[in-house]
Amino acid sequence: MTTAIKTTTLMPAAAPARPRRETIALALLLAALLAVPVLLDNAFVYHVFVTICVFAALSTAWNIVGGFTGQLSLGHGIFYGIGAYAGVILASLGITPWLGMFVGAGVAVVVAVAISYPCFRLRGPFFSLATIAFLEVFRVLALHFRDLTGGATGLMIPLKIGVEWMVFREKLPPLAIAFGMLLCTLLVAWAVRWRRLGYYLVATRERASAAQAAGVDTVRVRLIAVALSGALTAMVGTFHAMYLTFIEPAAMFSLTLSIQIAMFALIGGIGTVFGPLLGAVLLVPVTELARGWLGAKALGLHGLVYGLVLMLVVLFMPNGLMGLVSRFVRPKAGRGVQAAAVPAAPAAAARPPIGDEIMRVEGLQKHFGGLHVTNDVGFTLREGEILGLIGPNGAGKTTVFNMVSGFLKPDSGTVSVRGPDGTWRQPVSPADFAGLGVGRTFQIVQPFAAMTVEENIMVGAFHRHADPREAREVARETGIRMGLGPWLDAEARGLTIGGFKRLEVARVMAMRPRVLLLDEVMAGINQTDVRRAIDLMLSIRDSGVSIIAIEHVMQAVMSLSDRVIVLNSGRIIAQGRPQDVVRDPTVIEAYLGKEFAHAHA
Amino acid sequence: MDILLQVLANGLMLGGLFAIVSVGLTLIFGIVKVVNFAHGEFLMIGMYGTYLVTKALGLHPFVAVIVVVPVLFILGALTQRLLIQPLMASGDDHIQIFATVGLSTALINLALLVFGADIANTPPNGLRMPIEIGPVRVLLGQVVILAAAVVLVVGLHLFLSRTQTGRAIRAVAQNRAAAELMGINVRQIYALTFGIGAACVGVASVLIAPLYPTSPNSGTYFVLTAFVVVVLGGLGSIGGAFAGALLIGLIDSVAGFYIGSDMREVAVFGVFLLILILRPSGLFGARLQLAHVSP
DSSP states (O other): OHHHHHHHHHOOOSSOOOOHHHHHHHHHHHHHHHHHHHHHOOHHHHHHHHHHHHHHHHHHHHHIIIIISOOOOSOTHHHHHHHHHHHHHHHHTTOOHHHHHHHHHHHHHHHHHHHHHHHTTBOHHHHHHHHHHHHHHHHHHHHHOHHHHOGGGOEEOOOOOBGGGTBOSSSHHHHHHHHHHHHHHHHHHHHHHTSHHHHHHHHHHHOHHHHHHTTOOHHHHHHHHHHHHHHHHHHHHHHHHHHHSEEOHHHHSOHHHHHHHHHHHHHHHTTSSSHHHHHHHHHHHHHHHIIIIIGGGGTTHHHHHHHHHHHHHHHHOTTHHHHHHHHHHSOOSSOOOOOOOOOOSOOOSSOOOOOSEEEEEEEEEEEETTEEEEEEEEEEEETTOEEEEEOSTTSSHHHHHHHTTTSSOOSEEEEEEEOTTSOEEOOOSHHHHHHTTEEEOOSSOOOOTTSBHHHHHHHHHTTTOOSHHHHHHHHHHHHHHTTOGGGTTSBGGGOOHHHHHHHHHHHHHTTOOSEEEEESTTTTOOHHHHHHHHHHHHHHHHTTOEEEEEOOOHHHHHHHOSEEEEEETTEEEEEEOHHHHTTOHHHHHHHHOHHHHHHHO | OHHHHHHHHHHHHHHHHHHHHHHHHHHHHHHHOOOOTTHHHHHHHHHHHHHHHHHHHOOOGGGGHHHHHHHHHHHHHHIIIIIIHHHHTTOOHHHHHHHHHHHHHHHHHHHHHHHOSSOBOOOOTTTTOEEEETTEEEEHHHHHHHHHHHHHHHHHHHHHHHSHHHHHHHHHHHOHHHHHHTTOOHHHHHHHHHHHHHHHHHHHHHHHTTTSOBOTTHHHHHHHHHHHHHHHTTSSOHHHHHHHHHHHHHHHHHHHHHTOGGGHHHHHHHHHHHHHHHOTTOSSSOTTOOTTBOO
């Protein structure tokens, strides 16, 4: 285990090490955005490059929501328009757009949070539809309140030239500002992606419930993302309005523009930091050249190209240009480590004595429609104890688990957890439970498919370590301990079922839980793995963690549990030492039926 | 009083219009589970088709139905086969959204390239003639649309509930895997459904073209409201969509008269957002039909 720590300290970068060639290519691309117009010194070229920078920045900002969190907004024109109107209206009142853009950003943050909070309940196309509807509402409102916005006639910016008004005679300064904004946006996006927030966002996108179990407040992180994204979009909007010198509702709160922003990100590589930049660099010149060369004759031509490119991209390279790049540049996954069986932690010398109560469950009731799935279930769990939860299929075991981890609200009854400071609390949400140190796995494994195994575990590790480097170290250590060492850098989707189960446990172990809820972690894995898993659970127990385990593998239940609770049809029918419980006639009857029980009575 | 009646009558007529545009969208959403963002562009193509046929042959616009409906059926079936079907396995929402958004963008701009931004007016051939029913006046064409919407909704309902193909379509909608195991060719059903959905909007386009100007953006204008109707009606419920359409038509008309014609959309989308957020399964949808809402 010490060697593992050493290797990680050799590569301390927060972001996964990026091949040198890619970094150089990126630097060259950015430099070219400034250098090409300066060298060619042509007004049209300057215009094209300013537009590239603006759209790349907008698209990068969009990607924080649309890519990282997977909430496909088609209404980002709202924030762009807010920034534009805030800048121009304030400028006409004599306030510099340098200040105006922050006012716009502030308004955008408020609007973004107010809109998104209810809409985050919606998935997929319905979220997109809601954003389109909001965009329409904003456009109509901008048309309606003409005193403020000038209505359909639009607004001209006050013609005051100078740095303080963001209006210039020279060609270079607007490009410099646009480029600066692009750099800032890229930096923000990069920082978000490779910090805890970014991992949380991607985890939420991949599996919201698993992210919650790992202690992620999924609503909060997504609200932070939209706030950031909205603010950045609004600031770029202010600049663009000053650059265009004229704004009107149809052009600012525009669906076409909103789709374009999203499209550049998709074509470049949705969810990647630099993909949107690539998409804009490639496609903006097409529009501008079509407009510049063909003029009115080509009305619709660039749109047609956009539409066709979009369809071809989703059909043939859904991961965008970045996906294409990484396929050729990246080395093959897996680091060639021998898949040798990694021994579970060495057996601890002595088992610490069972301590005080740590979780108290009283009178849980739950109905699903007319079905009484949990009927007056109550039990306690003590520190360092393993409690087995068994019962035939449909007995309501997982429902109980969902209630003692905050995923399901009981109709009545309470779940109390003793906090690290000794006080008893009654957590409500999954995040509350995680905060008190209650970690869980899912019976149907819930990996974050698009992340590597290591990153999956990191999401758990972030619970106690905000710093990505520390989290990565903890994740590697935990992963190796769980026998996932050889696959740490592979994508999680490629694991076998046994691997997924171990990943579930590794992710929750990386949270350093005080109470561990294991839902059938041994189902469907082979005998060797079962034995290894038993050893692992014992060593976890010996480190002072309390465990409740739902399990069908009787070998494990018998050898692990200090106590066993038997559920049938939603109620507890027996509890006690494992040896006693399996001989209990009511238990035998529940599993095998009355006749069998009578035959043996 | 007469004014209120007139406003309500206008709302009802508008509702009929929304209903006939939404029927196909609802069908496609309910069965294929895809939100077709290009639905409005299908409508726009149908309207141009009607315009061309009427102009070229000098016939009554309704005759165009013979051409427009089959063309749109094929267009819909091809869209499903070539664009949607290959993406169904991916299960990624954003991919499917982008696919139909891309199709929509391409079709709008293709129309712009071919027909220009000018408005095309299909000759109304008497359909704009006002008729008086008691104290209210409505256009003949509007009454035809409302009647056609009723016929289409009832017809689709009978088709889905009484015919073997209809039952197969419903089976696929309810459980794709089970339907496949029963020997139903799911791909074929999807293409057929998409085709029928597009054909429905073809019927709508023939009826709408004589009353409304046709432009590349005509589709966007109608379809945003159609989305509202589909969500309101309970996502895939054709009867619900019909009721939702009438309701939205009334809201639109009443808000337009009493609040201001430029604020109609705010009222309609306001209602839409409220429903979407408070009752995402729609006004008439079953409570359990929450496939689009995260738990």
